[in-house]
Amino acid sequence: MKNNLELHKPVLLAEVLKIIKDNGCEKKSYLDATFGRGGHALEINSLFKGLKIIAVDQDIEAIEYGKKLFTDKIAQNEIIFIHSNFSGLTEQRDKIKNFIGKDGVSLILADLGVSSPQLDDAERGFSFYKDGPLDMRMDSSSQLTASEIINEWSEEELISLFITKGEVRRPQKVVNKIVERRKEKKFSTTDDLSYLIESTLGWRKKGQHPATHFFLALRLEVNQELEVVENSLEDLLNLLEPGGLLLVISFHSLEDRIVKYKFKELAETKGNILTKKVIQATWDEKKKNKRARSAKLRVFERRDNVR
Numbered sequence: 001m002k003n004n005l006e007l008h009k010p011v012l013l014a015e016v017l018k019i020i021k022d023n024g025c026e027k028k029s030y031l032d033a034t035f036g037r038g039g040h041a042l043e044i045n046s047l048f049k050g051l052k053i054i055a056v057d058q059d060i061e062a063i064e065y066g067k068k069l070f071t072d073k074i075a076q077n078e079i080i081f082i083h084s085n086f087s088g089l090t091e092q093r094d095k096i097k098n099f100i101g102k103d104g105v106s107l108i109l110a111d112l113g114v115s116s117p118q119l120d121d122a123e124r125g126f127s128f129y130k131d132g133p134l135d136m137r138m139d140s141s142s143q144l145t146a147s148e149i150i151n152e153w154s155e156e157e158l159i160s161l162f163i164t165k166g167e168v169r170r171p172q173k174v175v176n177k178i179v180e181r182r183k184e185k186k187f188s189t190t191d192d193l194s195y196l197i198e199s200t201l202g203w204r205k206k207g208q209h210p211a212t213h214f215f216l217a218l219r220l221e222v223n224q225e226l227e228v229v230e231n232s233l234e235d236l237l238n239l240l241e242p243g244g245l246l247l248v249i250s251f252h253s254l255e256d257r258i259v260k261y262k263f264k265e266l267a268e269t270k271g272n273i274l275t276k277k278v279i280q281a282t283w284d285e286k287k288k289n290k291r292a293r294s295a296k297l298r299v300f301e302r303r304d305n306v307r
């Protein structure tokens with residue numbers, strides 16, 4: 001089995017650990033809402049003896065990897081794995097309570113977006129650099145795929161998607177070409193789409209593939225990523241014990257904006273924002289890990305006992 005750090009480097013790890021240590025309180029339980037390859041989970045586990053971990057991921061490959069990574073902890077009944085979108089955790093409340101006892105969870109981390117193994121595996125269809133099926137589902141059992149969007153959605157729907165979720169200012173030219181081409185032959189691979197975008201727009205920004213924002217919009221739509229963040233932060237907070245911490249790492253402006261405004265709204269009734277200023281990676285980390293360049297960490301502390 002490949003070392004988890006060879007597969008995915010956890011971003012803002014030092015900052016996450018510092019916040020937890022600075023908070024002072026002993027943590028008894030940790031819910032990792034986006035387990036990935038367990039980089040954050042392993043390090044947080046080493047801070048507290050006997051920490052109970054609830055490891056959640058909507059990707060079955062992440063769950064299977066985690067079960068191999070934490071065999072000893074499984075044997076000690078100190079970790080459970082839940083294959084689910086974190087938006088569905090309210091339904092798992094009893095399971096979580098049975099595992100950690102009557103108190104709420106001490107700590108929750110949501111490190112949003114895709115993991116490096118998902119991006120690197122051509123078969124998952126996330127990357128415009130690797131040819132694979134036009135898929136982009138983090139949860140392979142869900143219905144909607146990127147190819148369905150590209151092949152079935154109307155011209156207006158595609159334009160609206162690329163503007164709202166990809167922040168592409170004028171997607172019309174690309175959408176016209178998509179609609180023209182799919183009359184002849186449906187899109188089935190990432191190369192099909194990325195070549196079409198590249199030949200339509202050319203390279204405008206050095207180092208940024210012209211398909212970047214189109215692929216981002218498709219991924220966000222397929223996995224309903226923005227909607228899930230918008231609708232789940234309060235449910236995650238409700239799982240915390242008073243004094244418990246919710247840490248969220250986001251990777252692009254639309255996502256970060258949702259976290260920022262949702263935290264502000266929740267601060268009126270449920271607790272305090274601990275990050276008056278958003279936390280970003282150091283220059284050194286950004287140099288070593290490209291993913292860290294856009295990472296933003298915000299932290300919320302649960303105050304009351306309201307459920």
Ligand SMILES: C[S@@+](CC[C@H](N)C(=O)[O-])C[C@H]1O[C@@H](n2cnc3c(N)ncnc32)[C@H](O)[C@@H]1O
Pocket residue numbers: 008009010011033034035036037038039040041056057058059062084085086087111112113114115116138228
């Ligand atoms: C950025 S990676 C997390 C990496 C992890 N912190 C580590 O250090 O290895 C994101 C992971 O979260 C999962 N994921 C993203 N959104 C999710 C959601 N709404 N519910 C459950 N899992 C999600 C993805 O499948 C992916 O495995």
